[in-house]
Amino acid sequence: MVSTNNEKEVLLSVKHLEVTFYNKKRRFRAVKNANFDIYKGETFALVGESGSGKTTIGRSIIRLNHTSDGDILYKGKKINGKLSKEDEKEVVRNIQMIFQDPAASLNERATIDYCVSEGLYNFHLYESEEDRLQKVDQALESVGLLPEHKSRYPHEFSGGQRQRIGIARAMVMEPELIIADEPISALDVSIRAQVLNLMNKFKEERGLTYLFIAHDLSVVRYFSDRIAVIHKGRIVELAPTEELFAFPLHPYTLSLLQAVPMPDPRIEKSKELVIYDESKRDLSGEKPILQEIRPGHFVFANDREMKEYREKLQEMIEFKKEHPNA
Amino acid sequence: MAENKDIILSVKDLEVKFKVRDRVLTAIRNISMDFEKGQVVAIVGESGSGKSVFTKTFTGMLDSNGKVTNGEIWFEGQNLCEIKKESDWEKIRGRKIATVFQDPMTSLNPVRTIGYQISEVIIKHQGKSKEEAKKEAISLMERVGIYNAAQRYDEYPFMYSGGMRQRIVIAIALACRPEILICDEPTTALDVTIQAQIIHLIKDLAKEYGFTTIYITHDLGVVANVADRVAVMYAGQIIEYGLVEEIFYDPKHPYTWGLLSSLPQLGEKGNELFAIRGTPPSLFEKVIGDAFAPRSDYAMQIDFEEEPPFFEVSPTHFAKTWLLDPRAPKVEAPATIRNLHDKMVRLTAKGGIYGEH
Ligand SMILES: Nc1ncnc2c1ncn2[C@@H]1O[C@H](COP(=O)(O)OP(=O)(O)OP(=O)(O)O)[C@@H](O)[C@H]1O
Ligand SMILES: [Mg+2]
Numbered sequence: 001m002v003s004t005n006n007e008k009e010v011l012l013s014v015k016h017l018e019v020t021f022y023n024k025k026r027r028f029r030a031v032k033n034a035n036f037d038i039y040k041g042e043t044f045a046l047v048g049e050s051g052s053g054k055t056t057i058g059r060s061i062i063r064l065n066h067t068s069d070g071d072i073l074y075k076g077k078k079i080n081g082k083l084s085k086e087d088e089k090e091v092v093r094n095i096q097m098i099f100q101d102p103a104a105s106l107n108e109r110a111t112i113d114y115c116v117s118e119g120l121y122n123f124h125l126y127e128s129e130e131d132r133l134q135k136v137d138q139a140l141e142s143v144g145l146l147p148e149h150k151s152r153y154p155h156e157f158s159g160g161q162r163q164r165i166g167i168a169r170a171m172v173m174e175p176e177l178i179i180a181d182e183p184i185s186a187l188d189v190s191i192r193a194q195v196l197n198l199m200n201k202f203k204e205e206r207g208l209t210y211l212f213i214a215h216d217l218s219v220v221r222y223f224s225d226r227i228a229v230i231h232k233g234r235i236v237e238l239a240p241t242e243e244l245f246a247f248p249l250h251p252y253t254l255s256l257l258q259a260v261p262m263p264d265p266r267i268e269k270s271k272e273l274v275i276y277d278e279s280k281r282d283l284s285g286e287k288p289i290l291q292e293i294r295p296g297h298f299v300f301a302n303d304r305e306m307k308e309y310r311e312k313l314q315e316m317i318e319f320k321k322e323h324p325n326a
Numbered sequence: 327m328a329e330n331k332d333i334i335l336s337v338k339d340l341e342v343k344f345k346v347r348d349r350v351l352t353a354i355r356n357i358s359m360d361f362e363k364g365q366v367v368a369i370v371g372e373s374g375s376g377k378s379v380f381t382k383t384f385t386g387m388l389d390s391n392g393k394v395t396n397g398e399i400w401f402e403g404q405n406l407c408e409i410k411k412e413s414d415w416e417k418i419r420g421r422k423i424a425t426v427f428q429d430p431m432t433s434l435n436p437v438r439t440i441g442y443q444i445s446e447v448i449i450k451h452q453g454k455s456k457e458e459a460k461k462e463a464i465s466l467m468e469r470v471g472i473y474n475a476a477q478r479y480d481e482y483p484f485m486y487s488g489g490m491r492q493r494i495v496i497a498i499a500l501a502c503r504p505e506i507l508i509c510d511e512p513t514t515a516l517d518v519t520i521q522a523q524i525i526h527l528i529k530d531l532a533k534e535y536g537f538t539t540i541y542i543t544h545d546l547g548v549v550a551n552v553a554d555r556v557a558v559m560y561a562g563q564i565i566e567y568g569l570v571e572e573i574f575y576d577p578k579h580p581y582t583w584g585l586l587s588s589l590p591q592l593g594e595k596g597n598e599l600f601a602i603r604g605t606p607p608s609l610f611e612k613v614i615g616d617a618f619a620p621r622s623d624y625a626m627q628i629d630f631e632e633e634p635p636f637f638e639v640s641p642t643h644f645a646k647t648w649l650l651d652p653r654a655p656k657v658e659a660p661a662t663i664r665n666l667h668d669k670m671v672r673l674t675a676k677g678g679i680y681g682e683h
Contacts (some may be wrong), residue, residue, distance in 0.1 A: 190588050193590070196590070200598070216548070255519055263575060263586070264667055266575050275519075276519065
């Protein structure tokens with residue numbers, strides 16, 4: 001069954017997800033009770049520092065990581081845990097991942113033709129050799145590369161081109177959901193813009209849905225519809241993009257926003273450093289949970305914190321009324 | 327030689343070439359530039375533009391297939407290009423001009439304790455005893471923001487996080503009391519929150535110790551934060567140089583325009599981001615005219631024929647583009663980046679994070 005919310009179709013639903021790693025008797029909870037829905041056609045961003053668990057969530061969705069508790073539902077159907085071969089194939093085909101390091105994600109000894117075709121081969125998703133070649137050419141062209149590049153090797157391409165090969169490799173599977181794990185962090189400013197434009201083009205033309213994993217909020221603001229901020233395996237705030245930037249509530253969200261350097265010397269030079277230090281926070285009261293504070297805006301809080309956040313929110317709203325252009 | 331005593335390092339007509347199998351690549355093409363004492367100079371440009379190679383010539387750290395083929399680098403009355411012996415470089419490198427690289431592990435020894443590695447430098451460069459060195463090492467560790475420094479003195483690099491390792495590399499660099507600190511993308515591998523702290527630390531230390539900072543980055547946000555002055559590099563040359571506000575609010579070179587225009591902060595949802603088309607020229611080929619011309623929307627005939635000189639925009643601001651020639655038609659910077667400050671203020675005010683609330 002497909003659930004809907006305000007007429008928006010939920011494509012992927014993560015419910016009470018827990019991922020725990022064990023290493024030499026040590027137990028590490030990488031993802032703690034994560035809950036979120038991704039709507040069809042939107043770009044949903046997961047933002048946090050390295051080690052915060054964002055990649056682990058992405059990898060759990062494409063079944064590269066084992067989940068210890070909770071459900072991942074794709075179009076209402078559970079896709080974590082044991083699956084039949086047939087169902088597993090369906091998941092892998094529909095959900096593709098693009099990685100941060102274009103070099104590491106491509107087999108250096110394989111031709112571009114093979115790199116792009118790998119998924120097609122694995123699932124035998126082509127009718128004939130001719131059909132396969134046509135699919136590869138189409139995928140390469142869609143990312144601005146030429147069919148004659150097929151016989152070349154990854155190292156003969158620049159970083160930006162390699163990332164486009166990575167995208168072609170995902171696109172050739174005709175997926176519905178793409179998990180893009182920091183796809184532009186390793187790229188130059190000018191090439192970043194090219195790759196982002198390309199990803200947006202696919203979103204428009206093919207109604208693709210993205211889970212965009214990033215640590216840079218400036219890119220996320222331009223690129224995504226909703227943002228979840230994750231800290232130490234825990235989603236601490238989730239809101240539509242402009243709402244989050246206008247009314248950031250959780251102190252960790254604030255410190256992330258503050259830390260992103262703005263390309264403006266006057267702003268940067270007058271900025272003060274805010275360090276998020278959990279140990280200095282008042283953590284009294286009962287256990288916090290992710291609660292809705294405004295429509296679509298959730299924050300990780302207990303009742304005491306909720307009260308504080310409500311007051312803060314009210315102040316911010318008042319301030320904005322009084323200073324519409326400030 | 328530099329006569330102005332405020333100039334700590336002066337580069338004249340520098341050219342660097344690399345031998346790659348039987349071909350020659352020109353990585354630096356005739357750069358002349360003065361570094362003023364006590365300033366933070368940011369060098370910005372895309373990958374492969376020569377930022378690292380340029381600054382590696384100041385410490386004799388070019389790869390063995392690379393060579394300074396022309397020019398002079400004046401530092402404390404000495405032309406560094408004339409240094410031949412490794413032992414002479416050792417009097418400069420680390421001691422007078424220190425470098426912090428992107429990956430702290432390239433500078434740290436994985437099998438030595440953190441404390442040993444800092445003390446070693448203090449003993450070597452300041453001639454202190456072991457006890458004194460340990461005391462100073464711990465105080466340096468504290469200064470760069472390591473909590474419980476005394477306890478952590480005997481730990482190994484792998485026990486430190488990436489951000490803490492970078493703090494240690496900075497502590498080691500400081501142990502020699504350098505005149506110049508070169509920071510080559512020191513925060514690119516770190517999280518934004520840690521990056522903000524490290525940048526803050528470097529700026530603070532520069533004030534306290536009075537060293538000159540050369541900060542390499544491709545992140546214009548970082549540039550806006552750290553720099554007093556900015557040099558924009560393209561294809562082995564500096565193409566624009568000025569005070570940080572001049573570069574952001576009154577840029578003159580079409581490449582600088584392109585860099586600023588492609589900032590995601592200037593993107594509007596639903597519209598394409600500006601992207602500089604094409605790719606940088608091959609450095610194996612001779613570059614004719616303005617190297618950026620084939621990618622520029624503002625190129626004139628002369629840009630394909632003759633290399634532009636530097637034109638003075640203000641006594642502190644220079645740009646290497648024919649657009650500044652009095653005979654050239656008047657061209658304004660693209661609309662996207664005009665009034666940059668107002669746009670950013672609006673963006674951050676909407677974000678409500680810099681204003682009081
Ligand atoms: N050892 C070498 N042999 C051959 N070419 C080299 C060598 N080192 C650097 N180069 C070339 O010199 C040019 C400048 O390289 P450099 O590393 O200075 O760029 P950069 O601006 O620091 O780039 P990045 O932002 O990627 O660090 C590049 O074309 C590079 O390929
Ligand atoms: Mg470099």
